Amino acid sequence: MDSPALGFSVSTAAMQPASTGLSFHQLYRRRQRVTALNLSYLCLQATISPRIGNLSFLVLLDLSNNSFSGFLPHEIRSLRRLRILRLSFNKLEGRIPPSIHQCRELRRVYLRGNYLTGAIPSSFRNMSSLELLNLEGNSLSGPVALGIFNISSLIVIALTDNHLSGNLPTNLYSHCPNLQGLYLSSNEFSGQLPSQLNLSCRELVILSLSYNKFNGSIAEGFGSLEKLEVLHLGGRRHSNNITGNIPTTISNLSRLQEPFHSRNHIKGSIPNSELSCPNLELLLAAGNSLSGHIPYYLSNCFKLIYLDFSANLFSGPIPKCFGTLEDLQVLSLDGNKLTGKSGDQVLSFLSTLSNCRFLERLTMSFNPLNIIIPDSVGNFSASLKTIDASQSQLKGHIPMGISSLKGLTFLDLSNNNLSGSIPSTLGGIEGLQRLYLRDNKLEGIIPDDLCQLRNLGELFLSNNKISGSIPNC
CATH class of the missing domain: 3.80.10.10 (Ribonuclease Inhibitor)
Structure with a gap:
């Protein structure tokens, strides 16, 4: 496989998982000025030889997304012209060599996704040209040398998912x-x-x-x-x-x-x-x-996809403005003190949500809503998968139109004041997996149509006024 841009040629056989084939020592003995070495994504299993330091003209070293193991050799300090070091997603272990700061031309360091331990070398603060430092996903520990934050050239500092501490x-x-x-x-x-x-x-x-x-x-x-x-x-x-x-x-x-x-x-x-x-x-x-109150001006956020205000102390009516958020996919308002408007028998904000054509999840449980579910709930998004309105003081009947929500997999209306019969049309929601109607005031029989719910895994109907026999499904 010829790689003129790298300054050398290497056979396909040399790229087999068990061997790098062409050693760093061989590259050096060829007396070629290798300025870029890119062996990424080749399933290589090896250690990085100390002779890597002999490739003194390297500007780019990319061994990322392989299975290089062992320690990062101290000889890497000899790569005085190196600007980009990519060793992410390997199996390197041990400490980062403090002498790495001698690579004074280094601009970008990628060591993400290895097993590196110990502290981040304080010598990094001497790398005045450093622009990006990515050490995410290792096991580095201890405080970060404050001098690192004094490097004026830095554009990105990425240290996520380690064990670093301190102020x-x-x-x-x-x-x-x-x-x-x-x-x-x-x-x-x-x-x-x-x-x-x-x-x-x-x-x-x-x-x-x-x-x-x-x-x-x-x-x-x-x-x-x-x-x-x-x-x-x-x-x-x-x-x-x-x-x-x-x-x-x-x-x-x-x-x-x-x-x-x-x-x-x-x-x-x-x-x-x-x-x-x-x-x-x-x-x-x-x-x-x-x-x-939840402010009405959230309607200005017309790109909003995910809104989660759950488990707070919000009160007052749920604003109708949510219905203007046409890209909304998740609306979580559960665990607050939200109510319906005074004297409003129909949850008006629900009617407006029919404009949210991408809505997938709606949770409003544990709120004193004290309202009726409108028939227009059947006009909700075909993408809707979850409705959780448990323990929300809902009253009235379960509307027949709810069966139009063909994509629904989870419906929880438990612990409310719902009355009337269980709609036979629920049997038309073929993908329904969880149906919770317990602790209401529902009466009548369990409709045979529920036998059509072939994907149903849980059905809770306890503590109602249901009578008759259990359908023979």
Whole structure:
């Protein structure tokens, strides 16, 4: 296989999984000025020879996505012209050689997805040309040398999914004016969130701090990050311990696509200042102590796909504005204090959701809604798979039109005040796997039509007023 761009030729046989065939020593003895060595995605199983240091003209070394094992040799320090080092997704172990800083021309370092241990060498701070440092998915531990955050050329720092600890400096971004991505999630960092956010970090696009042990509040300065698109401070499981209110300046972030603050202790209401969020796609704030009404101006977020306000203290009626979010796929409002409008017998917001043609999941359980399910529920998205409205004080009959939701696999209307009979049309939802109607006031017989639900795995009808025989399916 000829590779003129790499400055050498190597046979196909040499690319077999058990051997690299052409050793680094052989390349050196050919006296060719090899400037780029790309052996990525070749299923190679080997160790990296110390003789790699003899390829002193290398600018690019890419051995990623193989099965290289053993230690990263210290001789790599001899690659003084090296600019790009790609060793991700191998089986390298041990420590990162502190002498790597002698590769002073290094711009990009990719060591993601290995078994590297120990601390991140403090000598990285001497690599004044470094633009990208990706050490994600290893077992690195200990504090990060603060000098790394003083490298003004850095564009991306990616340290996610390690065991790194310690506090971050409050002026974390002051010396990284070009920083666009900071990925520190899934570590053991602690202390206060960085608070000194100003024009010095105006290039920041992605800030990911989820699944650590940070505390404190979200600083007003976050509102100055005008290019910020992704802000991850929480997660779907226990994450940080962020407290306080959401600052009003957050409304300045017009490019924001993914604010992710779930499972913290953020309180207060969503800022009253109208949010301009034309690019917002995910709004995840579950498991906090947010209160007040859900603001109507969320209709401005017309690209919204996923909205999760579950497990908070929101109150008042669910706004009709959700019906204008035509791209909405997930709406989770369960575990709040939301109600229907006073005197409104039909849950009007549900009627508007028929405009959300891509809706797949709707959860509104554990709210004192005290309303009737409208017949228009049958006009919901054909993509709808989950409806969970358990323990929400629903009343009236289960509408016959619900059978139009042919894609439904999960329906939970348990622990409500529903009355009347079980609609025979439920048997037409052929993909239904879970049907929960227990703890209501349903009466009459179990319709034979339910025998058509060939995929049904669970059917709960207990604590109703149902009579007659069980269908012989």
